[in-house]
Amino acid sequence: MFVTNKILNRLDDKKITDYGQKISVDDKKINVSIHGNGQETIVLLPGFGTAAPALDFTPLVNELKAYYKVVVVEPLGYGLSDLPTSERSTKNIVSEIHETLQKLDITSYTLMGHSIAGIYGLDYSRTYPDEVTAFVGIDTSFPTQSVDPFPASSYKLLRDLGVFRLLLKPDSLMAPDVDSKTKEQIRLISLKNTMNA
Template identity: 45%
Template sequence: MRTLGRIVVRIMLGIIGAIALVLAATSAGNAIASSVEADQIVPYGTRVEVDGKKMNVVERGTGSRTVVLLPGFGTAAPGIDFEPLIAQLESKFRVVVVEPFGSGLSDDTDAPRTSERYVQEVHGALERLGIDRYAIAAHSIAGIYALAYADRYPDEVTAFIGIDSSVPGQPGTDDPLPIDLMRWMKWLGISRQLDAAGPDPLEGLPYSDEQRAQNRILSLRNSLSSAFVNEADATSVNFRNAEKLRFPTGLPVLLLVARDPNAPEPGWLDLHRRQAAQTPDGRVVELSGPHYLHHVQAPRIAEEIGKLLG
């Protein structure tokens, strides 16, 4: 029995040792790959100074009216992610994509990710570019920030467009993310291995091979940025604060809501209908597609924005 016990212990130690060696290899490989990829990043957009840091902004189109696109939580490269919609809008509008700190080619930041701070930073970037009249098109959680933005700058915001945008009072906003686990997975290189084994989320969508490659590099680089972690921590407070906000009187509101048969969200459409009903100028349009609605419905979204802005 003692011999059997020693054999079992040796086997267990061997397994643990093998796992440790594999993790050491993936960790080292991740560090090397990250260093190599840093030299492969192709600059895009314009970096402007905001609060002593650099925020990246993508501008396309020369129309007399401006549409500002704000990304959802965790979007690694907003300037790339919004490409299908930019391509549809740029012939008629000046299109501006603001990459918040910690995403895209913007600097990271340790500053708290409150809605008020987010609004201040985005406004600072637009002010640097001389942009003072614009419609805001917000995806996902940016709908909460854009609501605070319209409340703070009602004389500048000409319309509110939600692209499957978050809504005050939606369920699940107090659910924490497993940040510590995610950090370990990234440091050990497990996240990179999972990314390599999984499908490209932009596969089959209207992106070039270079855009898909750059999006992957920036996804690996920007995951778990300080801004990402702090934004996750501030989410529940930001949603609670948003419950006190309403659209400014007379602001045109268009809420484009995803109808995803593969991942239906109970009550999602009703939440948006109630939000749109806050103003006589509110309208809801349901479109078939996933949460990243602008990946698959860019032509229709651009059409609806064109109707709204005239």
């Protein structure tokens, strides 16, 4: 099962369709997807373990893009962005996102974060208060939240053995109003990104 999973992972990489644009930050590429032409900008940040944020946010982006410019940032390790080599600290993640937006000449925006991005969003808003016009949390984490230890090593073992490949079905990954092609792309990127650094 392990060997079959490794072979299928390499074959799956060729099936992933490119989307967005790559922004260089600290010798790495961060993938960004931009939609809509509104005068106000919303920057969407993903929750913990969201494999393909730009695709996962499709229903929300479709609702917002008629009124706003919507920018989905896929931090290092997410979506089609490069894997990180630097420590995954709030400070580093916030700095990388900020540098990405600066390179896109985006200097005034509403920050909208899901889950763990609530922690990043709070720090980001404090660090760059002249740029962030508002923060919107989508079921966000918060600093005093109690969290059980995450069994990362167990999940990595399941990934490497190919168990996730058996369990991940496209229809279980998205809302029903997302087309089957997008669901399949999310499945492929999930298999690629699950439990990376």
